[in-house]
Amino acid sequence: MNLKLKIWRQKDANDKGSMVDYDIQNVSEHMSFLEMLDVLNEELIEKGDDPVAFDHDCREGICGMCSLYINGEAHGPDRMVTTCQLHMRKFKDGDTIYIEPFRANAFPVVKDLVVDRSSFDRIQHAGGYISVNTSGNTQDANAIPIPKDDADLAFDAATCIGCGACVASCKNSSAMLFVSAKVSQFALLPQGQVEAKDRVTNMVNKMDEEGFGNCTNTGACEVQCPKGISLDNISRMNREFLSANLKKS
């Protein structure tokens, strides 16, 4: 198929940036979206132009490195996939495709389609851990049985890949889905309960400080999340936050 691409180009963080048009021919429907961009880049290099910068690494939907806002949707038109898992069979000959970076105040553009998501790391530094030392001299792993349902829910929450699609698809650029996934994982496990109150308070405060917006329950994040992280996690975090802060005051 032949396609028209409109891609955000921005030299560096200080550049204003703009959309630039490209034509690409003979795209196979079996290609992944990023392989299509690889082919475009090879053509640009051949012509002596600067290739389009984008982030990616695992190319199998697990590292969370790829991003891209495609035709107005984070990770594009398919559901439950990341951009690297999106295939060209989702498009048809003659389509125009808009490709932009994930946009949010807390995710400044570094170059072209590459953004800086280190704000996510800083939220994790504020409490995304259990304070246990790494000596290995903890108790036996089977000492505390954990009901399967809790373990499974904790696992589901823990599968968040930290991609930021939830933020990019939220009109308020809220990071609630991301933060609640971590808070929930630990809140559901006995090991996480000891520090639960401090954790939720610190992580939520840090999220606000980093410039993410408020949650107004539009639910766009859940729709676009490639890992199916559920809005239930946000409710759970809200409960945790309220109870932590009621006790405190």
Added chain:
Amino acid sequence: MGKLNSGVPEGELKNKWVNYKDNIDLVNPANKRNIDVIVVGTGLAGGSASATLAELGYNVKTFCYQDSPRRAHSIAAQGGINAAKNYQGDGDSTYRLFYDTIKGGDYRSREANVYRLAEVSTNIIDQCVAQGVPFARDYGGLLDNRSFGGVLVSRTFYAKGQTGQQLLLGAYSAMNRQIARGKIKMYNRHEMLDVVVVDGKARGIIARNLTTGEIERHSAHAVVLASGGYGNVYFLSTNAMGSNVTAAWKAHKKGAYFANPCYTQIHPTCIPRSGEYQSKLTLMSESLRNDGRIWVPKKKEDVEALRNGTLKAINIKEEDRDYYLERRYPAFGNLVPRDVASRAAKERCDAGFGVNQTGEAVFLDFSSAIMRYGKEQALLKGLDENDASLVKKLGQDIVKAKYGNLFQMYEKIVDENPYETPMMIYPAVHYTMGGIWVDYNLMTSVPGLYAIGEANFSDHGANRLGASALMQGLADGYFVLPYTIGDYLSDDIRTGPISTDTKEFDEAEQQVKEQLNNLVNNKGKHSVDYYHKKLGKIMWDECGMARTEEGLKKAIQDIKSLRDDFWKNVNVPGGINEMNKELEKAGRVADFLELGELFAKDALERNESCGGHFREEYATPEGEAKRNDKDYTYVAAWEYKGEPADAVLHKEELNFENIEVKERSYK
């Protein structure tokens, strides 16, 4: 040719590590505050090492090329992690894990290291659970296990098909705790481009800030490489796009011996390639072989019909299917080790039984498992076990709960529903057992330079068993290196900060800048990928699943000419002082072009077949790998002397005192 000393402590195998720990020098907490350690890499090995060293009190500086430590390639590991917990009561023990690993590695690994690995394996699970890693559990709330290839017990712990992700997020959280305390300083989007050696000791690195392009100097009292494997020398592999050999190769050029580069694991169950534009291959976890059965048709006419689309796999009758692993290896069946399974797939495909257009695919079929689970569920729930469609539905639900994300991944890539038709799979490059040579302390041949995780060569011999890389990465980082490095650093308590203002740092920085300049100023005809793909093809054709003397000699020549061509004609757009992804790739491919040659040279030198290294000249009449224990029971450690062709071989003899060396059989 020199002899290498592995520094394995004296004494009985099972007491070595305990005695060692009792007798090493320790650094007191106040002194640790004055000692800096650099860790390159944030995968399971680097992440766990950084967190533990920081917790002990050292000042840690950690580097990764991704935008966050959480994205290291370990995140992609799917199937599980081994530990000799014996929770299933099926006869597992430290010795059995040790035995399986040595045998699985085709008797080409070091006994003492492997025993230690087995010994600390159980602590890993305790540690991870304490950190909140949500492993799979049974209905009683206890941890569940599954089986992996090459063993007869169930010792693999897992978190669906995302075990690596969950373990890495555990290590990442431990790092975050130390980052918050200021004990780890994290350098994301930084690439190490050289090691700096001062007075014979590793004292720092040169790194490039990948956002700004700036070249930086970082000093420390010791440097730890945890930079992963080099499978991407084949261009197509299951590794992440950025996985590279650069850190290890630069260390090699600064004096670290490179061991067994030719030991590569080709994983039997990956999604077959589909086109020229393909950028990577996707693994379908070995855990699938717990329940999936591998087959090809018995009849050539069925193969033809499959290829031209007139026949579907599900319509091939049971008696016309060749479950070739079950046929050839009745004892282990579909769970033979990876090298054996891969060669068997190649054998069938070479004989003309490949089931897709390219002739390079076999089936991995879940229909028996779906029906088996379905029946069990029907019985449990008091439903009609003779209602085939109900049983199938119930069975599919169980398979979905076990492997759902893998099935989804397959469907998204191939656009076929694997619950209904068998998956098509083919072997692909997956893991590198070879790597930087290290002694018992995990120290390389450069004092103060350590290598852990997939970056070193240490524990898996010529073939790694499934679910053992995660175990090794965490064992090295949490439980081994923190002791051994202390013994070394105890001499450094009075050294004080290491200056970066020395001629060694000047020179290293100069060299790095020169290479970068050469790359961007070359303005040649071909892109970096052009060269990487060519190299990959040579490697796959001549250094892949079957190797010959003739092919390897050709590979050596071809890689050398390709390397010369690269330096003359490569085209790297953009500049140095900016984010430049092509420049990053160019540096990595330049190193792969050197490593590839050493790889072929090593494979040529090893006149035997063992594990993943299969030389067609050395096979049993049944086509199994034929070792030559008399002449090759050693680790080949190569010393850099300029061109890869000039590398000098050092041998570390392997002694087996606690295990009988036998022909490896899974029949």
